[in-house]
Amino acid sequence: MGRSPCCDENGLKKGPWTTEEDKKLVDFIQAHGHGSWRALPKLAGLNRCGKSCRLRWTNYLKPDIKRGKFSQDEEQTILNLHSFLGNKWSAIASHLPGRTDNEIKNFWNTHLKKKLIQMGFDPMTHQPRTDLFATLPQLMALVQLKDLLLDHNNNNPLDHQTTRLQAEALQLAKLQYVQYLLQSSSTSSLSNHQNGVVSSAAAADIELINLLNSLPNQQLLHHHHHQFNNSQFGNMITTSTTSPMAATQPLHHHNHILLPPLCDPQEEEEVHFLTQTTTTTTTATTMANGNDCNNNDINNNNNTNHNNNNEMMNSWPVEVLPSPPPSSLPQTSTSNPTAGGGEGTSSSSSSYAGGVTSYNWTELFLDEPILSEISL
DNA sequence: AAAGGTCGCAACCGCACTGGT
């Protein structure tokens, strides 16, 4: 069970590989195979440890490695597999020819996880998060939207009613979040902590906290003359970040998340889109549908709410597969991922598909009294 | 133009597992 000696013990080189080193490694492996990775560096004339050589070869230099952007199919495959394999990157990679576990892991952490969070899905379970806190990105978007609409349509300063609603919405959100923290501390989060495991669901919370931190402080304080007390909000953040989770998770700061995008945010023209909208209800619905990145015909959306919900799902191709049993959700057990849960190749299952198709943002929005009030 | 911030990816770290002795 001994650990491999590390590179720094022998003054071996670390860090980025040069083209010369790459060439030495490739030439040697093509001529002799890698054999023993530990012996390889000396034989190949490299001042690196074997582990570093192995990583460089498997993650970058191997001839069959596919590089470049992930396709929609690949993206969907990753989502499907992750929904029941969890962070078993190597297992996921085995279903994506030419892609390495490292590359998939990076892609997940930088793109797909954010995407799910923005949509209100728990990236750990791939299920919709029904607590109000999970809907905060959309709630904030709605509040912002109200501002935009008023500014655009009336060209007037914000009225008191709007700012009051903004404050109420955030107060409600705050209370909901505190309740959420209390509940979760006695259930999943706590058990995860006890196991020394940091759940991605809680990581999602941190991301949302950051979102909260970035959005309303400026906006509300700017418009609301401090009716919504900044220190109150700050306390909420402080409370949350003192949790064991927060202590172990880096606080990634993200830019504003205005809408739950299903398309590439870079392709969205949010301001243009929003300022063309004439009613809040329409916009909330469109936000709920989320996928109309290239659709400027708002009136059409207004008449096709339900259809668009389906289109939303279609915009992100989902394999129609049976849902796995709960036990096959990502776990931290040490069981072999290939042994349980039926890690099939073409017949694999996905809870993700079921979760998405049963989820309706419109209902979530309009069932909230405060949001109904805003949308009137 | 420059400084600071953010993001994405390559590489590293360290634990876990396997098989040989």
Next chain:
DNA sequence: TACCAGTGCGGTTGCGACCTT
């Protein structure tokens, strides 16, 4: 059975590129 080398794997970090102010 214990030890050790080799390897697999998931989490984390460092840094360059790009973006924003």
